[in-house]
Amino acid sequence: MATTTSTLARQRGLLLLPAIAKLASWRFKQMWRFLLVTWLGMLAMVVLACAPPLFSRIAITADLRSLAANSPDGQSINVQVISLSPTVSQVQRIRQQLDSLLKQGSLGSYLQGTPQLIVQTPPLSTLSTGDKRSAGLVLDGYDPAQAAQHTTVVLGRLPQVTTGQTVEIALTQDLARNLGLHVGSVFQERTPSVLGAQIWKLRVVGIVAPRSAHDPFWLPVANPFDSLYTGQSGSTAHNVLADAETLRAKIAALQTSPGKDASHLYWSYPFNSSHLDANDIPALSQETSDLDAQIYSTLTQIPGVAFASPGGSLFETLSNYSQQIVTLEIVITFLLLLILAIILFLVSMMSDMLVERQAAIIATLRSRGATRQHVFGAFVAQGLVVGLLALLAGPLLAILLVRGIAQLLLSPANQPSLNVITANPIQSALNVKWYAVVAVVVALFVMIVAIYRSSKLDIVTLRREASRTKHVPFWRRLNLDILVVLLIVAGYVVYNYFWQTLLAAQAFDPLLFNILKSGSFIVPPLLVAALLMLFLRLFPPTLHLATHAAARRRSAPTMLAFAQMERAPRAAARIIVLLALTIAASCFLLTLMMTKEVRTSDAAAFAVGADFSGPLPASDSFKTFDALQKQYSTMPGVLSATLGYSNSLDNPAGGDLNFMAIDAGTFAHTALWSTQNSSQPLPDLAGQLVAHRPDAAAHDVVYALVDAALWHQFGLSQGESFTLTMNDTGTLHMHFIALAQVNSFPGSYDTPVDPQSGGGLVVDYQSFATAYAKDSGTALSPNSVWLRTKDDASSLAHIRSALPDLQDRRMLTTSNQENSVHIDIIGVLAIGVGAALILALIGTLLSSWLNASNRLTSFAVMRALGMAPRQVAAILLWEYSFIYLLAFLLGTGLGAILTIFAPPAVSLLDLTGPSSLYNPYDVSPV
Numbered sequence: 001m002a003t004t005t006s007t008l009a010r011q012r013g014l015l016l017l018p019a020i021a022k023l024a025s026w027r028f029k030q031m032w033r034f035l036l037v038t039w040l041g042m043l044a045m046v047v048l049a050c051a052p053p054l055f056s057r058i059a060i061t062a063d064l065r066s067l068a069a070n071s072p073d074g075q076s077i078n079v080q081v082i083s084l085s086p087t088v089s090q091v092q093r094i095r096q097q098l099d100s101l102l103k104q105g106s107l108g109s110y111l112q113g114t115p116q117l118i119v120q121t122p123p124l125s126t127l128s129t130g131d132k133r134s135a136g137l138v139l140d141g142y143d144p145a146q147a148a149q150h151t152t153v154v155l156g157r158l159p160q161v162t163t164g165q166t167v168e169i170a171l172t173q174d175l176a177r178n179l180g181l182h183v184g185s186v187f188q189e190r191t192p193s194v195l196g197a198q199i200w201k202l203r204v205v206g207i208v209a210p211r212s213a214h215d216p217f218w219l220p221v222a223n224p225f226d227s228l229y230t231g232q233s234g235s236t237a238h239n240v241l242a243d244a245e246t247l248r249a250k251i252a253a254l255q256t257s258p259g260k261d262a263s264h265l266y267w268s269y270p271f272n273s274s275h276l277d278a279n280d281i282p283a284l285s286q287e288t289s290d291l292d293a294q295i296y297s298t299l300t301q302i303p304g305v306a307f308a309s310p311g312g313s314l315f316e317t318l319s320n321y322s323q324q325i326v327t328l329e330i331v332i333t334f335l336l337l338l339i340l341a342i343i344l345f346l347v348s349m350m351s352d353m354l355v356e357r358q359a360a361i362i363a364t365l366r367s368r369g370a371t372r373q374h375v376f377g378a379f380v381a382q383g384l385v386v387g388l389l390a391l392l393a394g395p396l397l398a399i400l401l402v403r404g405i406a407q408l409l410l411s412p413a414n415q416p417s418l419n420v421i422t423a424n425p426i427q428s429a430l431n432v433k434w435y436a437v438v439a440v441v442v443a444l445f446v447m448i449v450a451i452y453r454s455s456k457l458d459i460v461t462l463r464r465e466a467s468r469t470k471h472v473p474f475w476r477r478l479n480l481d482i483l484v485v486l487l488i489v490a491g492y493v494v495y496n497y498f499w500q501t502l503l504a505a506q507a508f509d510p511l512l513f514n515i516l517k518s519g520s521f522i523v524p525p526l527l528v529a530a531l532l533m534l535f536l537r538l539f540p541p542t543l544h545l546a547t548h549a550a551a552r553r554r555s556a557p558t559m560l561a562f563a564q565m566e567r568a569p570r571a572a573a574r575i576i577v578l579l580a581l582t583i584a585a586s587c588f589l590l591t592l593m594m595t596k597e598v599r600t601s602d603a604a605a606f607a608v609g610a611d612f613s614g615p616l617p618a619s620d621s622f623k624t625f626d627a628l629q630k631q632y633s634t635m636p637g638v639l640s641a642t643l644g645y646s647n648s649l650d651n652p653a654g655g656d657l658n659f660m661a662i663d664a665g666t667f668a669h670t671a672l673w674s675t676q677n678s679s680q681p682l683p684d685l686a687g688q689l690v691a692h693r694p695d696a697a698a699h700d701v702v703y704a705l706v707d708a709a710l711w712h713q714f715g716l717s718q719g720e721s722f723t724l725t726m727n728d729t730g731t732l733h734m735h736f737i738a739l740a741q742v743n744s745f746p747g748s749y750d751t752p753v754d755p756q757s758g759g760g761l762v763v764d765y766q767s768f769a770t771a772y773a774k775d776s777g778t779a780l781s782p783n784s785v786w787l788r789t790k791d792d793a794s795s796l797a798h799i800r801s802a803l804p805d806l807q808d809r810r811m812l813t814t815s816n817q818e819n820s821v822h823i824d825i826i827g828v829l830a831i832g833v834g835a836a837l838i839l840a841l842i843g844t845l846l847s848s849w850l851n852a853s854n855r856l857t858s859f860a861v862m863r864a865l866g867m868a869p870r871q872v873a874a875i876l877l878w879e880y881s882f883i884y885l886l887a888f889l890l891g892t893g894l895g896a897i898l899t900i901f902a903p904p905a906v907s908l909l910d911l912t913g914p915s916s917l918y919n920p921y922d923v924s925p926v
Contacts (some may be wrong), residue, residue, distance in 0.1 A: 006462050015909040019713040021381065037846055039386045041839065042443050045344070046394025047401060049439035050432040050836045052336050052828045054402040054421055057431075059824030060278035060325060062414035064317070066820065068273035071313040074216030077102065077111065078312035079295060081265040084256040085304035091117075091248065091265065094305065097298050098267055101291065106283040107318075113270040118142055119247040119406045120222050120264035122256060123229060123237040124189035124200060136237030137189060138229040139169060141247035150217040151241075156183040156206035167250060170206035172225055172241040179238075183207060191254065200250065208241060213804065219266055262306060271314055277420050278325070278432065286320035288315055329389055332828055337583070340439070343527055345581060348446040349574055364750070379451045387440045395429035395436050405830065409823045411730050415822075449621035484530040489524070524898050528584060531894060532577055539573050540566070546882070557874035564855075565879060571851045572879065575844055576887040582840035583891025588898040593829045595906045600816035604809050605672045609746030610642075610786040612799060614806035625765075625782055629663075632785055635802070637795025640669040640788040644765050645780060649724060653757055657724070658748040658760045659709065661768040662786070670788045671746065672809070678742035688739055689764040695737075700774055703767065704741040707748060710759025711741045724761075732776050734761070752878075852876065 068075050079102075081094055095115075103111055119141035145157050151170075153156060159168035166186070176182060185204040210225050212216065219223065224241035256262040278614055291310050299308035342412070399421050406418055421428040547562040565572045620628060625643060632641035644662040651657040662671075664686040673682040685705055692703040706716060714722055716738045726732040748760030769780040785806070789799055800808065816822060 009580075035382060035386060037842070039390060041842060042386055042390040043394055043397070044835070044839060044842075045340070045443055046390045046436045046439045047398045048831060049336070049340060049435045050395045050398035050429075051402050051405075051831050052332055053432050053435060054398055054428065055405060055827045056329075056332050056824050057278045057404050057420055058402065058410070058417050058428070059820040059827065060281070061276060061420050061820075062410060062417035064278065064281065064321060064824075065276050065822035066414065067317050067321075068271065068276060071317070072214065072216060073220055073312050073314075074268070075271045076116075077107075077271055077310060077315050077316060078219065079267045079269075079308065079310050080221070081267070081299060081305060082262050082307040083265060084258065084306055085303055086248075086251045086254065086263045086265060087255045087304070088248070088252050090304055093302055094265065094299060094308075095267070097302070098269075098295070101294055101298060102269055105287050106280050107287045107291075110272050110276070110284075111269045112272045115269040116143060116146065117244060117248075118219060118222050118266040118268065119244050119251065120229075120266065121247060121251060122191055122254070122261040122263060123235070124191055126187065126189055136229075136235065137169075138237045138239050139167065139242040141244035141578065142224075143240045143244050146217070147241065150211055150215050152209045152211050154207040154209055156204075156777070158206055158208070159241060159246070161207075161243050161245050162892060166201045166203050167242055167246055168205045169202050169240045170224070170243050171204065171238075172209060173207050175238055175240070176204070176207055198254070206241075212336045219268070222266060254711060273314075274416070275419075279420075281318075281322055281325055284318050285320070288319040289368045314598050320500050326726065327840050331822070336828070338525060338589075339831065340442075344442060344446065345578065348450070349578060349847070352574075354448050369654065376451055380448060383444055384445045384453070387444045390443075391436050393791060394439075395432055396425060398432070399425050399428055401831075405827055409827050409830075410820070414818075414820060416770065457853055480533065484526060484533065488526060488530055491523070500729045524588060524901050527897065528581065528894055530756060531897075532581070535580075535890060536577070539576075540569055540739040543569055543572075555890065557871050558878050560862075561878035561882070562877045564875070565882070571847065572883050575847050575883050576890065578840055578843050578847070579884070579887035580891035580894060582836045584894035584898055585836045585894025587892070589829050589832045589836070591899045591902040592906060593609055593826055593833075594758055595902050596822070596829075597817070599906055600819075600822060601813045602674075604812035604816055605674075605746075606746050608672075608807045608809040610670050610672055611789045611809050612787040612803065612806045613747070613785065613924065614803075616644075616783055616785055617803070617805070621781065622784075625769075626783075628782060632787065635787075636798050637790045637792070638787050638799070639790060640666060642666045642670040642786040643769065643782040644784050644786070645782055646784040647726075649726065651710070651713070652725075655759070658745070659724075660747075660760075660762045660784075661765040662762060663766070664764040667786070670786045673746075677744055677746065678740075680740065680742075685740060685742070689767070692737075692739070693764060693767050693770075696770040699773075700771055701735045701737050702763045704736045704769050705740055705742055705745075705762040706738050707742055707744050708761035709744075710761060711738070713759055716741070726772070726776075734771055734775055736761070848880070856866045 027894055033525055079098055083090065083094075095117075098115075102108065121139040121141075123136045123138050148158055153170075154173060158169070159170055171179075171181070181187075181204050183204055183206065186203055189200045189202055191198050191200070208225075222226075222239065224239045227239045228236045229239055230236055243672075251263045254263060254264075288310070292464055295308050299305050403418060403422060407415065410417065453877070454571070511630055543562060543566040547559070547566045550558040550562045553559070616628070620631075623631070628643055631642065632638060635641070641662050644660060644667075646658075646660045649657040649659050668683040668686040671682060678685065689703060695701055695703065701721065710716075716722065718738060718740065721735055721737050723733050723735055726734050742762075745760040745762055765782065772778075772780045787799070787806070791797060796810065799806075800811075863869070
């Protein structure tokens with residue numbers, strides 16, 4: 001019996017389809033303009049849902065390609081093999097195994113070309129006598145044809161293949177001078193670490209220099225230009241250039257004892273980064289992470305191979321980049337949810353208006369015999385067609401939108417990264433299909449709910465609702481607004497408790513800290529929802545008071561305007577909420593954008609501490625303090641120079657201690673110091689350090705400025721003394737007195753929240769040098785410099801050319817602003833602001849037009865009763881003036897509240913940007 005009933009029900013449902021289709025087609029002819037607007041809103045939702053992941057793909061690809069192109073050791077995957085007996089057959093077998101391991105999976109598609117083999121001999125000891133000084137040498141064998149493109153030959157020529165007993169070498173001019181060698185010199189070296197030590201005859205055939213200071217062609221571990229090789233015993237040897245084929249033949253006969261310095265073989269596989277794609281990163285990261293163990297376990301099975309490991313900057317980047325992507329995806333998801341919440345509100349509003357527009361038709365159809373299934377099916381069919389068209393067109397339009405945004409935001413060097421979405425747009429659209437599907441499903445769900453609710457209307461219910469609405473929203477019946485407010489208050493109490501617990505804890509919990517900071521993304525939408533629901537609860541009483549006040553003015557347009565809004569407040573409330581939400585969201589997102597932009601320059605200034613800073617060149621290591629001060633102060637383009645001594649000490653409380661001894665007499669004119677570093681001005685602090693210089697000689701104490709992290713770790717108070725160990729052997733102890741506490745020092749990445757993050761300490765250089773000489777018996781030489789410079793291009797070019805190893809605040813700021821991950825976040829925020837403004841404009845115009853068109857009969861009656869057109873227009877003017885004023889006040893108030901959450905939100909965004917190091921410049925959560 002049950003089966004027969006269900007079969008009949010299915011047959012009746014199928015019989016309804018022709019009527020539903022005909023009704024849907026009829027209504028489409030009547031409402032196609034409004035359906036077009038609804039489709040545009042749904043299309044915008046799909047486009048904006050697909051745009052952030054597409055833009056993130058471009059930005060991550062650009063960042064990854066930039067990192068690969070600027071790798072210090074070049075665009076290659078390097079493999080180091082230490083061999084005790086590097087015979088020809090063994091080298092061939094190693095190469096075969098490496099090819100099989102590396103050229104598979106996703107990684108194999110990026111490895112193109114023939115790998116280069118670099119051969120490095122064990123350290124050789126000089127046997128020759130005469131005017132040549134004894135020195136150990138390590139021969140680095142490169143292919144001469146490739147080496148010629150990266151070498152400047154000062155004298156002679158590059159080493160070539162030799163078949164006799166002599167090995168040709170080339171070395172730098174400084175090394176040749178120190179060893180008393182010249183082109184044509186012949187001398188002998190022996191191999192002390194090899195069984196049955198051999199004698200090698202070496203001939204100097206060239207004096208060479210690198211073509212550029214930081215050429216990635218030369219491996220850092222096998223660089224023949226003024227680099228030192230450190231052996232197993234700690235002894236050092238000078239690297240020199242030789243021919244790879246010659247060395248391969250020479251080392252084939254070597255047998256090295258285990259634990260001794262053996263031959264090193266380096267395979268460098270060219271990596272084509274021009275078609276790197278962010279979508280391949282998970283696979284590449286997994287493969288490179290697995291390669292370390294695979295290469296070691298496979299190659300060490302070959303007899304004579306003692307060690308094997310992949311490495312290089314590019315390899316490390318590929319292995320670890322997936323972690324950054326995960327963090328970035330979490331941040332982008334937070335932002336995407338905020339944007340979609342605004343779009344969803346507009347779509348739901350448009351769905352309600354679509355149904356309200358046809359409420360009279362629905363009621364008439366119901367009264368003429370149409371069932372709820374007829375009405376519901378017809379309107380759902382319209383929604384499905386609209387949703388399907390939005391689903392098909394949305395991802396492709398998102399590609400065009402993202403392409404335009406990327407062309408505006410990305411630097412010219414990163415523009416080629418656009419090919420990851422433009423080369424195959426269909427596949428790119430399919431990659432974001434689930435974002436589009438979720439957007440359409442959510443929009444259809446909201447529309448179906450509105451249709452289901454309205455399908456219950458009949459002519460009696462419609463007239464009752466038209467006279468004065470009595471429908472109470474679901475959230476008001478359950479008092480959800482009051483519940484959300486109570487939850488927010490309770491959440492703030494819990495939040496504050498955990499934050500205070502974190503500050504008082506002895507052990508730092510980074511997970512808890514980042515969860516608390518995540519509240520800057522989670523709390524704002526909840527807070528806005530609660531306040532908007534409170535507004536909707538208070539809006540009808542507000543209209544009642546406004547109507548009562550308007551009645552006293554005895555102005556018909558004013559009274560009719562407020563009476564109409566009081567009778568049917570839903571249309572006015574809808575526009576107010578939409579505009580207020582748009583204003584608040586735009587304020588929050590724009591504040592995030594501006595704070596994020598400023599943050600890039602602040603992070604650069606914090607890292608450098610001045611316009612330029614860093615270690616002194618090695619050539620200045622033997623100059624006196626006064627000579628160096630004069631040298632740098634008179635350098636063209638320099639406004640102020642400060643010399644000092646910096647070192648990283650072991651902090652007994654945990655972490656590293658960043659120690660800086662600066663010339664307090666000039667530091668205040670050189671350093672970049674903000675109120676976030678200290679409430680006291682830097683000149684006052686520096687003046688106090690200068691005033692206590694006599695105490696160093698008289699009492700052997702040094703007055704110090706201590707940052708908040710170290711102050712709390714040591715439990716200091718002003719004027720309290722403490723002792724630090726100043727050398728690695730633990731034999732030099734110096735006494736300090738805490739002069740003042742500061743929040744943070746530029747370049748010192750620590751925080752009082754984390755007891756293990758270390759600390760920072762700044763003292764006067766003259767005071768420290770005096771006490772240091774007294775305690776250690778040796779003079780202290782400065783090793784660091786800080787510069788304040790002019791901004792003109794010629795001055796900056798001169799300083800950068802003269803001091804290429806110093807940190808440059810301006811270049812670091814530019815690098816931060818052009819960082820693709822930073823641009824990714826800025827792009828998503830810009831998409832959110834644009835979406836909010838455009839959709840609010842569409843929603844406001846649509847709602848206003850619908851409200852006016854639904855009241856045409858009312859306006860006609862007013863005109864028939866003698867009201868002038870000017871008075872009818874005055875009614876609408878009063879209504880919308882009140883609506884826009886209230887929306888502006890509500891939106892700006894909400895925006896002001898939301899901007900409180902911008903600083904911690906930006907510090908959370910920094911987990912993926914150029915300022916990803918955790919530092920005290922991060923703003924604590926509210």
